[in-house]
Amino acid sequence: MVRKPCCSKEGLNRGAWSPREDKILTDYIKAHGEGKWRDLPKNAGLKRCGKSCRLRWLNYLRPDIKRGNITEDEENLIVKLHALLGNRWSLIAGRLPGRTDNEIKNYWNTNLSKKTMPRLCDDRRCSNSKGNKEADKLDPVNEQPSHRVIRTKAVRCTKVYNLAKDDNCSSSKLIACNDEIRPSCPWLLPDDQDIDPSGFLEDFDMEGFMSDFQDDSFLQYCIDGNSGDDRIDGDWNVMMAGELARDRAAG
DNA sequence: AACGGAAGCAACCGCAACTAT
DNA sequence: AATAGTTGCGGTTGCTTCCGT
Incomplete structure (x- = not known):
């Protein structure tokens, strides 16, 4: 299949965006919403590639962007x-x-x-x-084989359904990925059940998980997988179980 | 003040995943 | 199921600013 370029490069502006272009893009998205990036430049009267408009909006113009130094x-x-x-x-x-x-x-x-x-x-x-x-x-983390880096695969999760807690799952959410509803704790499902843990990280309390570590103990934990704290180890096992289930589902 | 190298960051590119037909 | 179109992601580039000489 031959891919069509996302846009004709001829006659389009490139490089830094001018304040005027920013305003046109912002006004257009405020009026019509995000999406349809390919048609956006034509409809908004911008001499930019749709991809460029998307990037500019997502990385710079979006109102919820936090500016300033990383804390x-x-x-x-x-x-x-x-x-x-x-x-x-x-x-x-x-x-x-x-x-x-x-x-x-x-x-x-x-x-x-x-x-x-x-x-x-x-x-x-x-x-x-x-x-x-x-x-x-060279990824410095990967260069050290002792570091357990989880290679996740990003999956678009479109919906989140809220259900009452049940006895088998500590979370109250069910996650729907590609319109298929599944518990957010798939690692608790029986082995013979076909599991696709897509969306696993969606529901994982990352900040809570991380806050359990002190100082640099996380890196050490990545190395030996044992913190000595049952609660932390349990969380780690939950993470790994999700990954294993994902691998199994991927065949 | 002028210059050159280093650093920071916005923007671009190619590819893969996803969606529509 | 196959094909075409769209979107999102990660790597890379190149322009601008900063800083030392």
Whole structure:
């Protein structure tokens, strides 16, 4: 199948957005809502690719975007989530209200990747961002095989249904992925049941989970998988069970 | 003050997943 | 089921600003 380019590049503006373009885009989305990105530039009178409009809106113009420096708490959460999820920026951003995946990705690449792995950085003489492209390609977490990074697969979950708690599940939610309703605690289902734990992270209390760790104990926990705290270990097992079930469902 | 290198960040690109027909 | 169109994600690029000399 030959893919059509998302738009003709001819006659379109590129590079930085002007305040006028921002206003046109913002006004249009306020009036018509998000979506239909391909048609948006034509309808709004913008000389931009639809993809570019989407990116500009999501990363910069959206009213719920939090501007300003990343706080220490946010930074700590990013570090922990990255240790857990790897470069799943959209998932990480989903746990940081008002922050975008692009912002977190940039922040990681410019600040945290060097902070968290200074030795690797020094070893490769990564004196600048342009000169260490090869070093950047190496995920410092993955380079250490002892770190248990969960490779999740992002799945769009469209609806969340609320139900009363039952005895077998500590959560009160059922998650519907692709219009199929399933409990948010699929790891409790029998082995012979066909399980698709899509949407697992949707319901997982990440901040609560993370707050159980003190200082750098999370990294140690990633290494040996044992915190000595039954409550934390239980949460970890829940995470892993979701991943295992996901793998099993994927065949 | 001028210059060059480093750093930060917005924007672009390609691909894969998802959805519609 | 196959194909075409749309959306979302992660990697990368390149422009702008900062900072040291």
